[in-house]
Amino acid sequence: MTWIADVAALEAIYPEPPVQTSLDKVAPRLTPLYRRWIMASRFCILTTVGPEGTDASPRGDDGPVVAELDPQTLALPDWRGNNRIDSLRNIVRDGRVSLMFLVRGSKNVVRVNGRARLTADPAMTGRFEQRGRHPRAVIVVGIAEVYFQCAKAVMRADLWSGTDDSGAVPTAGEMIREADAGFDAEGYDAGYPDHAKARMW
Numbered sequence: 001m002t003w004i005a006d007v008a009a010l011e012a013i014y015p016e017p018p019v020q021t022s023l024d025k026v027a028p029r030l031t032p033l034y035r036r037w038i039m040a041s042r043f044c045i046l047t048t049v050g051p052e053g054t055d056a057s058p059r060g061d062d063g064p065v066v067a068e069l070d071p072q073t074l075a076l077p078d079w080r081g082n083n084r085i086d087s088l089r090n091i092v093r094d095g096r097v098s099l100m101f102l103v104r105g106s107k108n109v110v111r112v113n114g115r116a117r118l119t120a121d122p123a124m125t126g127r128f129e130q131r132g133r134h135p136r137a138v139i140v141v142g143i144a145e146v147y148f149q150c151a152k153a154v155m156r157a158d159l160w161s162g163t164d165d166s167g168a169v170p171t172a173g174e175m176i177r178e179a180d181a182g183f184d185a186e187g188y189d190a191g192y193p194d195h196a197k198a199r200m201w
Contacts, residue, residue: 026147029071034146037110038074039064041101046076046139048097048116050090057087065101067127072143074099074112077128077135080199088137091116097141100149105160107151114144130201 004010027034043060059065059076066074076099078088091097095115102109118137119125125134154160170178172192173185 022150026145028145029143030068030146034110034148035068035071037103037108037148038066038101038112038146039068041065041103041110043102043104044076045100045102046087046097047100048087048090048094050086050093055086055090062130066099066141069140074141074143075124075127076139076141077125078118078137078139079130079135079201088118088139091118091139097139099141107154107160109149109154110146111149112141112143112146114142116141133201135201 004013030038042063042065043058044065045056046059047054047056049055059079061077061079066076069075095117097114097116099112100109101112116139118139120137122134124138124140125136128135128138171185171189173183173188176188177183177185
């Protein structure tokens with residue numbers, strides 16, 4: 001196999017200039033329409049980078065997944081998870097982040113690139129109170145650029161077709177049992193919905 005090892009070789013394969021609209025759509029802050037789109041999103045993927053490499057983490061909420069602090073700043077609560085804190089460690093060491101926002105049924109994706117910091121300030125964590133609980137920390141993202149991604153990837157994947165493909169993939173319990181032969185996969189999968197319900201926030 002031959003590898004593409006430098007930018008000149010890559011650009012030789014893609015000699016056409018970027019489509020002009022792909023450049024024109026980039027904004028350095030939230031515009032009214034980008035704000036409207038992001039505030040409709042209940043789910044995003046947070047990507048970070050650190051000394052060990054990259055990390056991508058799904059984030060979801062029962063309303064807007066982020067809050068706008070101002071047109072150049074978003075706040076993302078860190079709700080209860082598995083305490084690996086890979087993304088948070090990366091942010092402390094290297095603030096570069098990207099957010100990819102999805103809205104159910106929309107074929108577009110909106111992306112935010114910028115730099116993030118963490119805070120556990122009670123005034124900030126208190127903004128996100130859910131059922132009497134607060135996140136331990138909040139990721140505050142300074143926006144460098146925001147833009148939508150064209151719909152082709154979602155269209156190719158037919159992501160919102162309504163088809164349930166979950167029966168074709170292993171369960172979480174089965175994947176744990178692959179690493180730990182004695183693990184009770186069926187019990188874990190059966191009990192997880194109730195387990196998670198009490199630990200959403």
